[in-house]
Amino acid sequence: MLIVVFVAVLASFMIIAAKNHNNKTVIKSENISKNVLLAMKEKPLEKIKTSDNPLIFNTEDEMISFYSKVFMLKEDIINNKINELIDIDKKAWNNDYILNNVKYLSKEEAILKTIANIYKNPAKYNLNKKDINTTKYELSNFKPEELIYKFASVLDVNPYIALSIAYCECGYKLNSYLFVHKHNIGGIRGSKGFVSYKNEAYGIYKFILMLHSGYKVTETSGKDKIISMSKRYAGGSEHWVSTVSSYYNDLNEKGFEHYYNKGKHDRKLNIPYIEV
Numbered sequence: 001m002l003i004v005v006f007v008a009v010l011a012s013f014m015i016i017a018a019k020n021h022n023n024k025t026v027i028k029s030e031n032i033s034k035n036v037l038l039a040m041k042e043k044p045l046e047k048i049k050t051s052d053n054p055l056i057f058n059t060e061d062e063m064i065s066f067y068s069k070v071f072m073l074k075e076d077i078i079n080n081k082i083n084e085l086i087d088i089d090k091k092a093w094n095n096d097y098i099l100n101n102v103k104y105l106s107k108e109e110a111i112l113k114t115i116a117n118i119y120k121n122p123a124k125y126n127l128n129k130k131d132i133n134t135t136k137y138e139l140s141n142f143k144p145e146e147l148i149y150k151f152a153s154v155l156d157v158n159p160y161i162a163l164s165i166a167y168c169e170c171g172y173k174l175n176s177y178l179f180v181h182k183h184n185i186g187g188i189r190g191s192k193g194f195v196s197y198k199n200e201a202y203g204i205y206k207f208i209l210m211l212h213s214g215y216k217v218t219e220t221s222g223k224d225k226i227i228s229m230s231k232r233y234a235g236g237s238e239h240w241v242s243t244v245s246s247y248y249n250d251l252n253e254k255g256f257e258h259y260y261n262k263g264k265h266d267r268k269l270n271i272p273y274i275e276v
Helices: 002-020 034-039 062-072 077-088 090-096 105-122 144-155 159-170 177-182 200-214 223-234 238-254
Strands: none
Touching: 062 077, 062 105, 062 200, 077 090, 077 105, 105 144, 144 159, 144 200, 159 177, 159 200, 159 223, 159 238, 177 200, 223 238
């Protein structure tokens, strides 16, 4: 009986969406019932589709431009280098997302991680650090939530887990000293204390990368992952688990807008629609 009701509800949303979006089944997340949202949690990032979001890229040049800005590298030089690598074997690039002899899950992941490698070791790519770096930061118009969602989608991380941890570490207004002055949104520590990052976008990228590589958080990870990672991340703190889980439950039920639209920001989030 429950399955029949669910199918009926989902079908009605799809019909309404098709009429409103030129036969595309695109529905704003705030208009989806709780049951439908819960049914979509298994693969949340597969549903992300939008045509008007500036963080959804349609071309390789757009990807290169954005990620060059994240690492504060000169776009023209990075663009030339990435295209030089692509030209080595275009067939492998277009068919299998192979770049510089490494196979990736998507072109965007390939471009992001290759630019990250160039930033880390430019000499490996016959580039000079002084020649490629810039002091200009051009991504201040994007909100932290948007950047978390962006990097999470590319690196296959559940964005609700990432944002729940960020809210726990920096407060739901994300205005803590740690983030505002050190661009450290995840409470990340090094051997000398809290780590500082060069800009907000780079700090958020490093946070999502840490969840992806260090804690093996994926798009299908759920609340059990919060519990299992707590010992290493927060010394097993029950308060940390409780706080992160509380944010996660709210986000899972109500979406990013739940905390974002509480009068603390000057515009709505530009989070993509959810496509069913």
